[in-house]
Amino acid sequence: MDPTTPAASQAPSNYNIANALTVLRICFVPVFGWLLLTEGGESTGYRLGAFVVFVVAMATDRIDGNLARSRGLITDFGKIADPIADKALTGMAFVGLSIIDALPWWVTIVVLAREWGITAMRFAVIRYGVMPASRGGKIKTVLQSVALSMYVFPIEALLPDWMLWIAYLTMAAAVVVTLVTGFDYVAQAVRMVRDSRDAPTTGTSGSSGDRTG
Numbered sequence: 001m002d003p004t005t006p007a008a009s010q011a012p013s014n015y016n017i018a019n020a021l022t023v024l025r026i027c028f029v030p031v032f033g034w035l036l037l038t039e040g041g042e043s044t045g046y047r048l049g050a051f052v053v054f055v056v057a058m059a060t061d062r063i064d065g066n067l068a069r070s071r072g073l074i075t076d077f078g079k080i081a082d083p084i085a086d087k088a089l090t091g092m093a094f095v096g097l098s099i100i101d102a103l104p105w106w107v108t109i110v111v112l113a114r115e116w117g118i119t120a121m122r123f124a125v126i127r128y129g130v131m132p133a134s135r136g137g138k139i140k141t142v143l144q145s146v147a148l149s150m151y152v153f154p155i156e157a158l159l160p161d162w163m164l165w166i167a168y169l170t171m172a173a174a175v176v177v178t179l180v181t182g183f184d185y186v187a188q189a190v191r192m193v194r195d196s197r198d199a200p201t202t203g204t205s206g207s208s209g210d211r212t213g
Contacts, residue, residue, distance in 0.1 A: 041100030
């Protein structure tokens with residue numbers, strides 16, 4: 001390696017704190033699932049444990065993203081593993097809540113079909129460019145996280161009944177925004193492919209370290 005090459009030009013190692021937090025979030029998924037499903041979701045103690053694990057895991061998503069951007073730790077591994085970790089955690093939450101009859105199955109099916117469908121589409125059109133996260137996609141992520149947290153928390157046992165209505169409304173808003181942003185990403189992908197085919201070949205494509213969608 002040329003000793004005069006600036007260190008900033010070197011690609012960051014995959015062995016960094018941001019990626020470690022991403023892997024930790026993936027490891028949280030089975031722990032969270034076990035706590036949520038134990039005793040059919042009827043145990044207040046296990047539900048509280050699942051709530052704590054879920055909140056901590058979602059917090060690592062925010063932290064590893066900030067670290068990756070602020071310290072220049074964005075890697076190809078992180079670009080792939082980060083959205084997988086997010087989808088695995090929220091997917092486990094949706095499926096688990098439906099298994100214990102806390103959330104209708106149609107909600108889980110609609111949301112997961114959108115989530116994994118858009119993820120697959122973004123990989124399919126990556127040769128035309130990387131689709132950046134939209135403001136709506138980030139709002140969707142926040143709404144899903146808050147709604148799932150409220151559903152995982154044993155509200156019936158520890159909080160007033162009116163809190164259930166807040167949870168219902170938050171989940172309804174999350175589902176609506178999830179679907180709207182899904183249609184927006186499809187339209188964005190269609191425009192990207194059309195513009196790429198119409199434009200002269202340059203051999204370059206965009207990139208983005210933030211793929212929350």
